[in-house]
Amino acid sequence: MRKIKFTKRFWIKSISIILLFLAAFCLIAARYKYIVFKNSQIDEIIFYFVNGLAGGKSDNLWSAVLQNLPLVFLLFGTLLIPMFDKSSSSLINHMIAFCLKKIKSSRKLTLPFLRLRNQAIYSLSMFLIAIVLLIQSFGIPNYIYALTQSTKLYEENYVNPKTAKLTFPEKKRNLIYIYLESMENTLASKANGGSSETSIIPELEELALKNTSFSNKASGVGGALPATNTGWTVAGMAAQSAGVPLKENLVGGRDHNALGEFKKFLPGAYSIGEILEKQGYNQTFVMGSEASFGGRDKLLTQHGNFNIEDYNYDKKHGKISEDYKVWWGYEDKKLFQFAREEASRLAASDKPFNLQLLTADTHFTDSYLDETCAKTFSNQYDNVHACSSKQVAAFVNWVKSQPFYENTTIVISGDHLGMQTSYYDEKIGGTNYQRTIYNTFINPAISTSHSKNRQFTTFDMYPSTLAALGVKIDGDRLGLGTNLFSGKKTPVEQYGGIENLNSELSKRSAYYENKIFTKSGN
Structure with a gap:
């Protein structure tokens, strides 16, 4: 059995793919928050996820995740396109040719691909962008900022x-x-x-x-x-x-x-x-x-x-x-x-x-x-x-x-x-x-x-x-x-x-x- 070599290239490639999956997950989560909760505060959202959207059951969190997984994988697949290299293009060409049963006459598919270093930069960038959008959608910066401020509302009005x-x-x-x-x-x-x-x-x-x-x-x-x-x-x-x-x-x-x-x-x-x-x-x-x-x-x-x-x-x-x-x-x-x-x-x-x-x-x-x-x-x-x-x-x-x-x-x-x-x-x-x-x-x-x-x-x-x-x-x-x-x-x-x-x-x-x-x- 051929051993897998955990080379530098392997680790960069693997981590980049994981980052892209997390980016897809965060982007779909931000989309879900906007559609379902829109301007609701993070406190309320945590409450309904932990305690359940109905019936007081927490399994609604997992229900929400399962419902959105197809979108996550669809976006993940799209984000993966720039990660294709020459070997990937060759493999895809053969797969398409096999599916069309036209192996000999199949036209080669030319895919764009990035160098390994650029792939790492691309995946990290997408991950950071997704994290920022997710954090912004939940209003976390404003939430944290508010907790650092104090008010005299109660002294003056209560x-x-x-x-x-x-x-x-x-x-x-x-x-x-x-x-x-x-x-x-x-x-x-x-x-x-x-x-x-x-x-x-x-x-x-x-x-x-x-x-x-x-x-x-x-x-x-x-x-x-x-x-x-x-x-x-x-x-x-x-x-x-x-x-x-x-x-x-x-x-x-x-x-x-x-x-x-x-x-x-x-x-x-x-x-x-x-x-x-x-x-x-x-x-x-x-x-x-x-x-x-x-x-x-x-x-x-x-x-x-x-x-x-x-x-x-x-x-x-x-x-x-x-x-x-x-x-x-x-x-x-x-x-x-x-x-x-x-x-x-x-x-x-x-x-x-x-x-x-x-x-x-x-x-x-x-x-x-x-x-x-x-x-x-x-x-x-x-x-x-x-x-x-x-x-x-x-x-x-x-x-x-x-x-x-x-x-x-x-x-x-x-x-x-x-x-x-x-x-x-x-x-x-x-x-x-x-x-x-x-x-x-x-x-x-x-x-x-x-x-x-x-x-x-x-x-x-x-x-x-x-x-x-x-x-x-x-x-x-x-x-x-x-x-x-x-x-x-x-x-x-x-x-x-x-x-x-x-x-x-x-x-x-x-x-x-x-x-x-x-x-x-x-």
Whole structure:
């Protein structure tokens, strides 16, 4: 058997080919990031890769890799062309001739080739170019730079809700708060401020138009702008319930789901759950997934002592069978049915209640289409959103028919912008349309003339929700949020735009790290 000689030429050739394969892999990864995640931050992307794009399973990372491998090898083959030398050209000529069965008459294929030294320079150059493009696509330079900067955002703007003066009405109102997974106004009709020719979510659109809905537009539907470190579910919940972001870099190199391992979840934050608990509210949170995912259970139990009815709870109590599993746990159809039952139970008490829900069917990628949902559109994501809109409206109509509705405020809000960027890019069609997070307040205790032309984030939902319950807030600020009913400037408006505020949110903050994220430690 002939031994392979590991000559200098062999090593240069081998390393060059490996570098070209890595270059192809990095270039396709950059392409995948742009198509699927576009402007999403690296924190969010790591979270969805590690924890799974759906169902909380990490195998979605490998699924993404496998789906893109054909493109990697196609690009790799293309990049290899300049690596052909004379022996390679001869071999290829014989292979082509054999395939055409015209060995004697086959014309020779003349391929361009580089000298060995130039091959090494070429492969290294392609690898470096690919690495730079990949790093740039993930925004890593800006991310690292931001971590070297510090901000006084919290010292200058954060209002500690624990010490703020809050005055509740004599008769306390019930609250029903619905977090809608990835719900944004892009899906509403162009005629009313969305970006769709025909509204995908007509019922939600109507609810926003006929009730109090805060908008970044002069008319029609609009909503909250995406703030840094609020772009995934548990971070969106922290923003809306406590007026603070969830800074991933402080988890110590671990993924978002590692927050569930911490003994204390944002111990320095003070949420609406804690405020209402102190006021004697009964509180329940219903979700069709596992509450422990991402530390949501700790957020809810440590900040309001919620009774959590999640996927595991409903299996334990016989609402669903032990082997039942759909999407993240169980579908939204069941979620709303269980919410009706829980609302009726809570309303039977002589105490006010805070019932909160989290939907999941509209989670990317491609979402979950219930068999009972209509297939009006050709796109599955359209059909799921349309079905979600109908389900929410049906639930709201049911609440309105109940005796407790007169003294109940319903708040509906997207938890964050949708993550399936290719879907939204198609809706926007290359325009400069500003994607915003959906919101509406139904049956609030107060009215306002300041609902339009507002620049705000989901931080502002915190004090605004309390105001909708008739609570008077001294200074109209809680956490990083402003009471939108008051008309006072939000942090976005104070800082002159969402880009400026996000720049500050990306920076290190000793106040946030020592007084909100860790406080007395973990």
